[in-house]
Amino acid sequence: MVTSIADYDVLKKPLEQVIAKKIPLITINSGTTKQSESLGAIMHVGQPEFDAGKGAGERAKAAGVKSFVCVNHYATNPASFERCKGFAEAIGADFRASTIDTGDDPTTVESKVSAYLRNNPNTQAILTLGPSSAHPTLKTIDKMGLKGKVFFATFDLSPEISAGIKDGTIAFAIDQHRTSRATFPSRSSPS
Numbered sequence: 043m044v045t046s047i048a049d050y051d052v053l054k055k056p057l058e059q060v061i062a063k064k065i066p067l068i069t070i071n072s073g074t075t076k077q078s079e080s081l082g083a084i085m086h087v088g089q090p091e092f093d094a095g096k097g098a099g100e101r102a103k104a105a106g107v108k109s110f111v112c113v114n115h116y117a118t119n120p121a122s123f124e125r126c127k128g129f130a131e132a133i134g135a136d137f138r139a140s141t142i143d144t145g146d147d148p149t150t151v152e153s154k155v156s157a158y159l160r161n162n163p164n165t166q167a168i169l170t171l172g173p174s175s176a177h178p179t180l181k182t183i184d185k186m187g188l189k190g191k192v193f194f195a196t197f198d199l200s201p202e203i204s205a206g207i208k209d210g211t212i213a214f215a216i217d218q219h220r221t222s223r224a225t226f227p228s229r230s231s232p233s
Contacts, residue, residue: 043060043068046071048121061081067083069081071088095125096131101214102193105193106166107166109135110167111167111168112140113179114175115171125171126169129195148178155182167192172198180202195212198218
């Protein structure tokens with residue numbers, strides 16, 4: 043069985059039942075190697091979300107960024123906050139005050155990002171967690187005349203994100219498929 047660990051506390055019991063039935067388990071994407079090992083999975087393929095966010099924050103800090111907003115379109119996944127926390131730690135910001143839960147409706151994302159930027163005009167950077175938040179944020183930046191005036195980083199790639207990188211609106215995107223690591227615990231896997 044292959045699954046993500048979107049919410050460790052919710053998935054722990056069902057995944058332990060999978061292991062108890064001697065079904066090999068591989069975890070991907072969300073979750074950590076430590077969580078995967080504690081469940082008894084034979085492998086975890088994914089990026090450490092905190093480390094990925096921190097890496098993005100380190101690039102922002104090198105550009106002089108000290109404040110940001112993390113646009114979290116999937117706050118129902120506890121791992122999503124790790125990206126925001128890592129970015130905040132790298133630049134020395136308060137992650138809770140800098141994170142907004144927008145949901146994934148494009149109109150709502152655009153509205154909430156616009157409101158945040160109007161209420162916090164000294165915001166130097168925006169971190170979006172994927173296309174569902176990046177695409178409407180691109181529209182917000184364009185409408186507010188902030189292209190090239192705010193440091194913008196995101197996760198994942200899409201044609202719109204690639205265009206934003208090419209035109210200078212987005213500084214960079216972290217694509218997990220290019221940064222993932224497969225981790226094989228030292229114990230032997232079931233046959």
